[in-house]
Amino acid sequence: MTQSNMRTCSQRLLPVMLAVVCLAALPACNRTEGPPRPPADGVYRLPLTDGPKTLDPARFTDVDSEGVARRIFSTLVTLDAQLKPAPDLAEKWEVSPDGLSYTFQLRKGVLFHNGRELTSADVRYSYERLLRKSTLSHRGWVVEPISGSRELRDGTADSLSGLETPDPFTVRIRLTEPFEPFLSFLAMGSAAIVPREEVERPGKDFGLNPVGSGPFTFVRWRENDVIELARNEKYYAGPAPLAGLRFRIIKEPLVAYQEYLAGNLEHCAAPEAYLGSIRQDPGLAAQLKSVATLSTYYVGITMTHKPAGENVHLRRAMNYAVDREFICNKILGGTHVPAKGLLPPGLAGYDPALAGYRYDEAKAREELTAAGYGPGGKDLPEMTLYYNSRPPNPQVAQAVQSDLRHAGIPVRLQPLELAALLAATNKGEPDLFRLGWVGDFPDADNFLFIFHSARFGSAGNRARYANPELDTLLAESRREPDAQRRMALLRKAEEMIVADAPWIFLSHAQTNLLVKPYVSGFTLSAMDMGPSVNRVDFHKVSFTEAPRATP
Amino acid sequence: MKSFILRRLLNLVPVMLGISLAAFIMMYVLPGDPATLMAPQSADERVLAEVRAQYHLDDPLPKQYLNFLGRAAHGDLGISVQTGRPVVRKLLESFLPTLQLAAGSLLFALIVGVGAGAVSAAKPRSWLDAACMLGALAGVSLPVFWLGMMLMLLFAGPHSWLAVSGYEPLSLRHFALPCIALGSVTAALLARLTRSSLLEVLSRDYIRTARAKGVAEWRVLLRHGMRNAMLPIVTMIGASLAGLLSGAVLTETVFNIPGLGRAILDAIGGRDYPVVMGAVLWLALMFVALNLIVDLLYAALDPRIRYE
Numbered sequence: 001m002t003q004s005n006m007r008t009c010s011q012r013l014l015p016v017m018l019a020v021v022c023l024a025a026l027p028a029c030n031r032t033e034g035p036p037r038p039p040a041d042g043v044y045r046l047p048l049t050d051g052p053k054t055l056d057p058a059r060f061t062d063v064d065s066e067g068v069a070r071r072i073f074s075t076l077v078t079l080d081a082q083l084k085p086a087p088d089l090a091e092k093w094e095v096s097p098d099g100l101s102y103t104f105q106l107r108k109g110v111l112f113h114n115g116r117e118l119t120s121a122d123v124r125y126s127y128e129r130l131l132r133k134s135t136l137s138h139r140g141w142v143v144e145p146i147s148g149s150r151e152l153r154d155g156t157a158d159s160l161s162g163l164e165t166p167d168p169f170t171v172r173i174r175l176t177e178p179f180e181p182f183l184s185f186l187a188m189g190s191a192a193i194v195p196r197e198e199v200e201r202p203g204k205d206f207g208l209n210p211v212g213s214g215p216f217t218f219v220r221w222r223e224n225d226v227i228e229l230a231r232n233e234k235y236y237a238g239p240a241p242l243a244g245l246r247f248r249i250i251k252e253p254l255v256a257y258q259e260y261l262a263g264n265l266e267h268c269a270a271p272e273a274y275l276g277s278i279r280q281d282p283g284l285a286a287q288l289k290s291v292a293t294l295s296t297y298y299v300g301i302t303m304t305h306k307p308a309g310e311n312v313h314l315r316r317a318m319n320y321a322v323d324r325e326f327i328c329n330k331i332l333g334g335t336h337v338p339a340k341g342l343l344p345p346g347l348a349g350y351d352p353a354l355a356g357y358r359y360d361e362a363k364a365r366e367e368l369t370a371a372g373y374g375p376g377g378k379d380l381p382e383m384t385l386y387y388n389s390r391p392p393n394p395q396v397a398q399a400v401q402s403d404l405r406h407a408g409i410p411v412r413l414q415p416l417e418l419a420a421l422l423a424a425t426n427k428g429e430p431d432l433f434r435l436g437w438v439g440d441f442p443d444a445d446n447f448l449f450i451f452h453s454a455r456f457g458s459a460g461n462r463a464r465y466a467n468p469e470l471d472t473l474l475a476e477s478r479r480e481p482d483a484q485r486r487m488a489l490l491r492k493a494e495e496m497i498v499a500d501a502p503w504i505f506l507s508h509a510q511t512n513l514l515v516k517p518y519v520s521g522f523t524l525s526a527m528d529m530g531p532s533v534n535r536v537d538f539h540k541v542s543f544t545e546a547p548r549a550t551p
Numbered sequence: 552m553k554s555f556i557l558r559r560l561l562n563l564v565p566v567m568l569g570i571s572l573a574a575f576i577m578m579y580v581l582p583g584d585p586a587t588l589m590a591p592q593s594a595d596e597r598v599l600a601e602v603r604a605q606y607h608l609d610d611p612l613p614k615q616y617l618n619f620l621g622r623a624a625h626g627d628l629g630i631s632v633q634t635g636r637p638v639v640r641k642l643l644e645s646f647l648p649t650l651q652l653a654a655g656s657l658l659f660a661l662i663v664g665v666g667a668g669a670v671s672a673a674k675p676r677s678w679l680d681a682a683c684m685l686g687a688l689a690g691v692s693l694p695v696f697w698l699g700m701m702l703m704l705l706f707a708g709p710h711s712w713l714a715v716s717g718y719e720p721l722s723l724r725h726f727a728l729p730c731i732a733l734g735s736v737t738a739a740l741l742a743r744l745t746r747s748s749l750l751e752v753l754s755r756d757y758i759r760t761a762r763a764k765g766v767a768e769w770r771v772l773l774r775h776g777m778r779n780a781m782l783p784i785v786t787m788i789g790a791s792l793a794g795l796l797s798g799a800v801l802t803e804t805v806f807n808i809p810g811l812g813r814a815i816l817d818a819i820g821g822r823d824y825p826v827v828m829g830a831v832l833w834l835a836l837m838f839v840a841l842n843l844i845v846d847l848l849y850a851a852l853d854p855r856i857r858y859e
Contacts, residue, residue: 053634136605138598224809225718250807255716263709419583419822459595
């Protein structure tokens with residue numbers, strides 16, 4: 001190329017290059033300056049990942065629906081930050097010494113959002129509604145411990161015989177048998193008290209136009225986009241400091257993160273990919289709140305399949321062979337903590353002294369030898385691991401496969417969409433499958449009872465683990481009225497399950513949220529899964545003016 | 552002309568039947584049971600059976616298909632399995648944002664693409680031509696989701712007038728970035744097509760005659776050149792609009808717009824058969840209608856074309 005040609009070429013390219021430089025310089029105009037300020041209208045803005053399906057407490061089964069509904073409705077009891085039952089609509093209650101009878105005293109003067117006073121008749125209506133076939137509720141089990149629930153469900157009775165309402169502010173409940181977690185059941189979003197006249201209002205879908213007695217009232221819902229709630233000025237505990245709540249449905253965590261950085265959200269989930277850089281940024285690190293949730297992620301081992309199902313040593317070898325620290329820290333970016341057993345830390349009944357499993361190649365070899373396959377897994381047939389194809393599940397499955405292969409246990413991978421994965425595991429199709437169990441209520445019973453032999457398949461026991469001794473122990477624990485003795489039974493049950501290893505116990509998820517510094521009263525609990533923060537009491541959340549930046 | 556339109560509309564019936572049958576079969580060939588996604592995590596077989604019965608998912612497949620057809624003929628596409636809302640309402644609600652996004656993207660593509668193509672053709676082998684074609688190359692090469700994320704990172708922020716994501720009806724603040732991201736590919740293709748089509752037309756004898764007559768250059772370009780170069784461009788606009796209406800899933804996801812693409816994606820993931828079926832039929836109808844409009848536009852643009 002001659003010099004003049006080069007000059008012409010550079011002259012031609014100059015405007016293009018200038019345009020590129022201008023484009024690159026533009027982001028400088030967008031940098032945040034000064035401390036973030038709370039929104040002028042006093043409305044708290046938070047993201048939801050999937051968005052609600054319905055806001056009718058009897059119908060929803062997903063986290064996001066419950067996250068919104070929990071702010072509109074009240075329940076008889078709630079859970080405090082330590083996940084212990086605390087008064088809500090019932091200001092006090094008594095439990096009989098045999099653990100069978102509960103007497104609740106309702107608050108007086110509690111108003112539904114339509115202005116009518118809430119009474120014991122509404123409690124009866126709401127609980128009976130959960131059980132009636134016509135409601136098409138999948139959450140009837142919340143009130144199933146109440147005596148007479150089966151008859152109402154089957155249609156052989158018209159009302160719930162175990163529930164009495166001697167006066168408008170007293171509710172007496174009799175259980176079929178003692179059941180310690182019963183109060184936790186009543187604190188679930190599905191056990192919300194609803195007004196009959198609104199539920200049955202002709203031409204209006206209650207799930208789209210919810211009316212409750214909670215701290216916020218429903219304003220509008222644009223599907224897949226936004227839900228707005230306003231402060232309930234007549235809430236029994238006084239109006240909330242926040243003017244309202246604005247839920248934005250944002251599928252992509254990275255987009256929610258951008259909205260948070262732009263000052264359009266008061267909190268968001270810290271994306272896995274950015275967690276490292278967030279921790280290194282002093283400004284953002286101070287906004288990060290983390291809590292280990294009540295969840296256990298695992299690789300299930302179908303007990304009816306050979307060879308792992310019939311060989312406890314092989315199952316233990318698999319548990320020792322997986323490097324959970326690597327999976328939690330490197331693949332899941334510190335959003336999970338390693339599991340050594342079934343129960344997550346933070347749950348009553350969690351045993352810190354339980355030996356459980358951790359990555360130990362020598363022990364894996366020992367167990368493999370005891371299993372009859374020699375230290376290198378000679379003649380061990382290949383097993384298939386089914387997993388959800390959405391990230392980060394493939395990376396976790398690959399790490400498990402690699403660890404097991406390294407120990408001499410050959411595994412083939414089979415990615416599936418969630419719907420297909422659940423259908424396959426319900427039928428007991430895969431040898432191995434990766435799933436998670438998220439606590440519905442904060443009690444060890446919720447994690448242990450899914451191993452009962454009566455709950456094969458979709459009811460939770462997807463590994464098809466059957467142990468009559470465990471069944472007896474679990475049944476005994478449910479009947480035990482003494483809390484300490486009950487806990488001892490549940491711990492023994494966990495030991496039994498961990499020793500038999502029907503799962504490779506992998507990890508417990510953490511919720512990592514970024515919360516703006518001007519938000520106060522925002523307390524996370526172990527039951528806050530993701531950004532919908534179902535257990536955060538927004539009635540106690542308020543905005544304070546951000547501290548001035550030091551010169 | 553009338554008989555042509557009538558014939559095309561009658562063709563719609565077998566086309567829609569074929570598409571609905573294909574979509575129906577495809578949904579059921581997919582493994583997975585919607586009941587498992589709708590019921591709680593510990594739902595036993597009894598609850599799952601109740602869910603299936605509630606939504607008639609346990610009926611024989613031919614019965615389900617015929618029921619669907621019967622209802623669809625009356626304008627009822629059923630109830631969404633996920634939300635319990637009527638599918639027609641859901642489709643209409645999610646179509647509005649998509650329509651705005653597609654229209655905005657097409658407008659952007661038309662202005663930028665046809666404009667750049669015309670400039671390139673008017674000044675072939677100039678630096679302006681090189682810059683336009685370089686931009687067009689970038690436009691066709693950059694993935695929409697990447698471009699979307701970059702636009703969001705670069706131009707939307709706390710002190711920017713542009714919104715990071717979300718939807719407000721007819722809001723330029725919310726639609727500017729997604730329309731640019733989605734429209735970039737179409738703009739790039741239009742620029743290249745306009746350039747080549749216009750260059751070909753500009754080399755014709757009648758253009759030389761016009762210039763010899765002393766007609767102003769802009770008039771030659773727009774009136775004589777552009778009109779004759781429009782035929783392939785209109786074909787492409789029709790095809791692009793149909794694509795923009797159905798293929799905006801990524802843009803809608805990146806910019807968090809509650810549109811049709813996202814609704815379909817959610818419905819497939821959640822095995823929401825009624826919504827998937829309804830959306831497929833709706834999109835098929837859009838494609839057929841747009842093709843018909845394009846065919847009719849040919850005649851308006853080129854009087855030599857006759858429909859018998």
